[in-house]
Amino acid sequence: MKTIGAVVGTKTKPNTPSEFHFWIPSWEESISIGSIVKAEDGMRRVYGVVVEMQGYSDIDDVLLHQLSRGGDPEVKSPNKEQSVVVCTARVIKQESDRPLREGLVSYPSYEELEETLTVEGCNIPFGVFTNTDGTSIPVKVDENYLLGYEGAHVNISGMSGLGTKTSTFLFILSSIFAHSKERVACILFNIKSDDLLYIDEESPYLSESDLEIYEKCGIKPSGFNARFFAPSNALSQGDSLRSDIEIFRWGYREIRDYIPSLLKAGDQDQREKLDTAFYDLMRMAQQRNIVSFSQLLEFMERELLPPNKGGSELIHGSYKATWGKLYNQIKGLNSKYGGLITEYEDDVVELPYQELKDRQVWVIDIQQLGFYARKLVFEKVISEFERRLESKELKINKIILFMDELNKYAPSHNSIEVASLKAKLIDISARGRSIGFSLFGAEQFKSKVDQNIIGNVSTDVYGKTKESELMDPLYKIFSDEIKDKIRRFSKGDKLVEHELFDAPIFVKMPRPPCMLGSDKIRLTHSSSLLKAVPY
């Protein structure tokens, strides 16, 4: 094995059990940030990933350097100054917790790299690591940390488009489906145009290098086995850009538990009054076997809003004025939420939760819904699956929930608007691992996501990220050079941090195995252009 450096600990840069330094000869040009190297001292072998590189020389002063060349940069100095490049490597594998005194540095062989990067139990490839000597190997994470019971939360962050968050998720999902030992399915919400509406189609855009990554990771790229759902519109058709979509439409029974979070109140006092009135109303409705909004409104008109009483008179524990406000808001739900909510029991079409199958993806298209309606769909769908997973009523035992724009629905700041959804997501990220409910979140700015959620992440994937975001204290764990590399990433470059890794690893991820909405548009556009060309 060719020697490419020598270990050295100095007064100002001593080696420690978790870090060692080495200098490289002037002819060595391959080592860079992210390289994995092996240091050998006698029988001892220590593997590390290069996280810092610094060039030293014996020149004290820039003026001296300039003077010795007579002010001309091209003039060679009669005495060549000494210079050296020193690399710092973060230890990723060693047998004892002791610093290295000295040693020779070389590249690990394929087998050594495999042994270094493969932690026991890790079986799900998260991209391919290519060392700077050209050796490349899949980087695997432990599925117990992805799908429970050790952990169940993956976070993917990066700039819009260039961070390729959705593509990363879809690649990871294909890897989990290819290698997991569990019965696992996935729930996705389409919130951007037709972003996720064609994931059942194979991608026509995979390059040679993409296919190579898929092959190394043992994945056969293809479209997913997927079902697509959307709320109905006023004409009872799916409110979606995809025409062959299955519809759903909810009535009073389906959404009653979520109505309190949909009610609008001017202040806290009004909110409490509305909440109390609503819970009383739910109780009364149950006693009277009320199952639809039309029955509920009719009951309210008859018993809670009698024309002969004034607004400040108490009826069934609340003022008539409060019942009036509640009535107007409940009546307004139907028009406010379009075809998603129906007044009549006969019109209800519930999602077939029980039918979710192993290796299946459900795409729930809510891109045409407003903020509050989306929130309702998120909360209800998540709760329905959570309950069924917990009571083991499903054909599967693990569900991956992909939440795009996590910072919007679980923001780091307090927001009354999303309080109940955020509480649900925090609960999933903390408790989901014990019931097999995994949260896979994606966002542009990880620093804008709630701390409780971030604290529960067991695997992080970073794509290209803006400098201003990298300045957040959250990224203090990374050296300036690593941050710089993340800032300069191209689309397939990612940094993976996993609970069982001693250091983060740079990997390459391929284009997604299936068709993205943006790619479909490109394809349709280019084929229509072709058709437009005359003979």
Ligand SMILES: Nc1ncnc2c1ncn2[C@@H]1O[C@H](COP(=O)(O)OP(=O)(O)OP(=O)(O)O)[C@@H](O)[C@H]1O
């Ligand atoms: N490894 C890759 N190499 C080159 N192009 C890629 C790669 N991965 C994804 N892409 C392409 O980059 C584009 C953007 O990807 P993607 O939609 O995943 O980004 P995003 O971060 O989710 O964007 P947004 O923030 O807008 O949701 C897509 O056209 C996709 O095909």
Ligand SMILES: [Mg+2]
């Ligand atoms: Mg996206």
